[in-house]
Amino acid sequence: MVNTPFRSVQVTVFLFLISVIASAQVQQELAPPYNIKTVSFRVNNENVYPYFRLGERFTLEFDDLFGNEADYYYSLTHCNYDWTPSSQLSINDYIEGFDNQRIQNYQNSFNTLQIYSRYTLSFPNKFTRILLSGNYILKILDENRDVVFTRRFIVYEEQVSVPVEVKRARNMDVVNEKHNLQFSVKTDAFVFQSPLQNVKVALFQNGRFNNAIYNVKPQYTIGNDLIYRYNKETQFWAGNEYLYFDNKDIRNAVNNIVRVTAGEIYNNILYMDEARANEPYTYYPDINGNFVVNNIRLNVTDINLESDYAWVFFSLSAPAYYGKEDIYIGGMFNNYAKTDEYKMEYDEKRAVYEKAVMIKQGFTNYMYILADKRGNINGKDAIDGNFYQTENDYNVFVYYRMNNERYDRVIGMGYANSENITN
Template identity: 30%
Template sequence: MKYGYLFLMCLGLASCTPIAQSSVNSDSNPKVLRMMDFAYEPQIKTIILTPDGAPDQPAATALGQWNLMLQFDDLRAERDTYYARLIHCNHDWTKSDLQDLDFMTQYNEFPLNNSEFSVDTHLPYVHYWLNLPGVKLPGNYVLMVYRGSDKEDIVLTKRFLVYDSQVSFTSNGNLIGAGSIANMNQQLNFTVNYQNINILNPLVDVHVAIRQNQRWDNMATDVKPSFVRDIEKELEYRFFDEAKMFRGGNEFRFFDLRSLNYPGRNVALVDKKQKPFEAYIARDKTRADEAYSQYNDLNGAFAISNQDYKELAFTNYVNVNFTLSSPPVKGDVYVAGGFNYWNLNSENKMQYDSAKSIYTARVLLKQGWYDYQYLVKSATLPPYYFEGTHFETENYYEILVYYKPFQPRADLLIGYLRLDKNAR
């Protein structure tokens, strides 16, 4: 009787074994630090770094305003020990030469003490969060989270911006030319005034970058000014030719998976026969030849939400199935958005079914509202091949101005401006 009880107890423990808690970091397969938004293990999901946890806000804060919060899930049933550290980077996201004490106000290692277990979810997970510490210098930063005391056992990296407004901006409006170029692009014309800072050689020591909708993958880097006015201390940026304009793109596709009992917009079916559930997004098609259609979106972001329960700890992960009807194209097709940090990899690459003439992809996502688009990686086709591009599209842009002074010899973010195009 005693041995029978022990056997049943061991069998019960084996039946609820969580995802194995093993690191992919080893001598034969080491983790390599990447200065980008990246999850180094498949169990690390839903990485969010925003001011006060707001889903649609960029990871940018003014020097002295410490309101950035990191959140992520670990799809394992047991709590782990994680630490975080900050890395200061130059304008091109290479590690700067600064030492920790140059930009930190305290020791550069922070335990993630805040965590919460999921409750009655199909996949058990632990939700972690951390309020980021303050820094002394503006610039580009990468937050690195690692396991235990092993700084090489990295689990995630996430970029963020800290700016000190030492320059001012003047927006000069749009000067879009005629023809098809005007129908596809959005133009940003602005002037940077550096009256309050002594810059001897702005063409060498100042770097300007522009990004669209929080995307790091297609941002314009090291943008050169059209005119330099030394006496007025002004740098003027006017973009007349197509190569220096941003594609307007299209409003984002979206789906509402905040409820699994009553699925929302663009969710065709939720199959509850297995756990985690399988959600099928309504079949999509190309929008390249369609006229522009106006509606509100999250500019590619996502928002975690659960309308089935009041507490977010009950929020489930779901296998989301995407379907795109199209003949095969010469290139790789991906479903992408803020939910996968705009990375194009095997997890979001679509497979082609020649019998049904469709592309399909299956991505594990947490319940919520998601924006997404289909991107093409090809030598002959543009990335927006399936989406189309329009100058009327509502987007927002961030203009980043970096300056490398004599001391410290690192790029500092001395100007930050958000511009909304076609704001609703």
């Protein structure tokens, strides 16, 4: 075939369109492979939701169960409000220095049956400092620069105040099952340009991205204040308090562990959970999906390196859900991943869902997640029900792109807890 100038132009346009489409793809979180465990963002040595003030120090930490001191690298991508890459920014706009660097801080476990290497990636570090607020996707790469897993996080400024209240739903069909967020955006520092188009908000429950609420416009304005007083658009299914187990003493059957057996690593068998959707609400404290690595064995000098892994055996009596949708075990310990590793299997003879998951010892919150075959979460028919009394954390982020600005800034964050719910 003759390569005419016209054909060359066609090829060039085609390749350009392909690159545009690729760059416009929503950056989803990719769950890590089996050997990568206990991935968490941390501030001051505590697990936190993935939200950070611009300039704040934080780390991403994870364990590699292969324990072979493999080389891992990282890259950062700034994203728009909708989690597509910020195509109008170059990497030098949002990073001072370089990314695509090797993670140099890692240590090997000791005094554990399960070996692992623990990696710590700090920001800022000697190579990389984040310059702009906004959405970010952090990619962890292997030595071949293939993506191992990814995590979303949000960097925000404190340019506006965002007072938030948690209210009971007003529509009577869900008044006992949902939380409604009412909030406003206030500032005297500047005047919003075209707020209906340029200001956007994102609402989060307990640090989760998989049930966040987007694309809610201000209901009305009072001067420069933006007011959000919706009835339905800002509602979350309230859920129930998280379940938990505590195996900081990995060899003893206590704190929701019915028995312990020995193998290559310890097996912790939990008491069977019953679906709580049709049971009365019962309050007990949780940590809203978080986990705390811990080991109370004598003479432990480093909790993070001397805490062991155990096979944790979950069982759930919920036969009414069989054959309808899939059930997953989720929490911050696995970033609520809906993968086969955490998908429960149904034993028809016993009418029980079961799954064994390898989890690092300590105190762990978890929940059962109902989802369809495409991974869409069914909050309405939650395994453990929805109760307005449930205590949840809520965060509201405010995004703003001024006229002719090239990226979505995050100019403020609001917080509220449903413990202070009002009618």
